[in-house]
Amino acid sequence: MPKSLYVHVPFCEQICHYCDFNKFYLKNQPVDEYLELCRQEMEHTISTFPSGPVSTIYVGGGTPTSLSTEQLKFLLESIKNTFPLEADPEWTVEVNPGSAEEEKLAMLQETGVNRLSIGAQTFDKDLLKTINRDHQPGDIETTVELSHKAGIHNLSVDMMFGLPNQTMEQWTDSLLEITRLPIQHISAYSLKVEEKTVFYQLLRKGKLPLPGEESEAAMYEYMQEKLQEHQFVHYEISNFAKEGYESRHNLTYWNNQEYYGAGAGAHSYTDGVRRVNHGPLPKYMKAVSENRLPYLEEHPVSIKEQMEEQMFMGLRKLEGVSLKEFHNRFGRQVTDVFEGAVQHLLNRGLLEISGDRIKLTKNGLLLGNEVFEQFLLTD
CATH class of the missing domain: 1.10.10.920 (Arc Repressor Mutant, subunit A)
Structure with missing residues (x-):
């Protein structure tokens, strides 16, 4: 029986060059209609696959904080009103530095969100430009400070290494910056060039200068050493946490347990079947509006x-x-x-x-x- 829920917000104000998640430019999208249909999908899902109390919720994207405060609150309230929740669930929302102002963070805390995943990736301004992120290094610290001010103290920060032209010096500088922050969790992934991304097109043209495997391995090993010095426990290949702050939601996946998924392109695993929702907004929205669960694929797991x-x-x-x-x-x-x-x-x-x-x-x-x-x- 699933005890975890993932909800996908596929809208972004800017598309990162490495990202292959289901996403669309926010401008001129039917956001309010999408959120209402997402609510309807969740209601249909819980009636089809009843559950006990949900213990972890993760709202990802895309960029959930690209939504207005009112829109994001509607989505979070829809989750609360649809799924039975444990008394103290781990509730994570992905946050983009620079798009999480004080009012929005206060609303998250008031609605029940108690954990944020902040997409920093790097503290180097040139590398941020290379990967097409729309924030500056200083926005990361500001977001952490505002999160604490709003009463959300369980903070995770995403980092990347093996980026185009990234040097060991740039990586060590970023690790120095992140270990100065009052955070509890770090997810750090090496760049994987996926199809249907800007980086993939550049790689095919021979215009993506990546560090070699040896350099990437050196960055990984240095990170292990440095984060351990700062009391971050290495508990998963790419994840480090202060004691007691491991990601309960991601452990659902790593422990091979079932979970709900809602939204365009979301994955789910219920009753022994893995399912993938339609990704394109028109197909997703049409299915839900016709009172159908928006599955593109269903695969019974042997x-x-x-x-x-x-x-x-x-x-x-x-x-x-x-x-x-x-x-x-x-x-x-x-x-x-x-x-x-x-x-x-x-x-x-x-x-x-x-x-x-x-x-x-x-x-x-x-x-x-x-x-x-x-x-x-x-x-």
């Missing part, structure tokens, strides 16, 4: 796929996968189901077994995708 996902999602966590939990869930031992893969990866020094846990080694963290591929079972 036991084989569940076992695969349990491994390559669970191994993202530094604590790894519990051998006992795997056996309790599937009635089989990890070492039997994936005998060849486990032994191969143990021999390569990419996995280790410690007590009840099977987990990535330090080298395995650097080669995570290679490890995960080994857990795809042949038919």
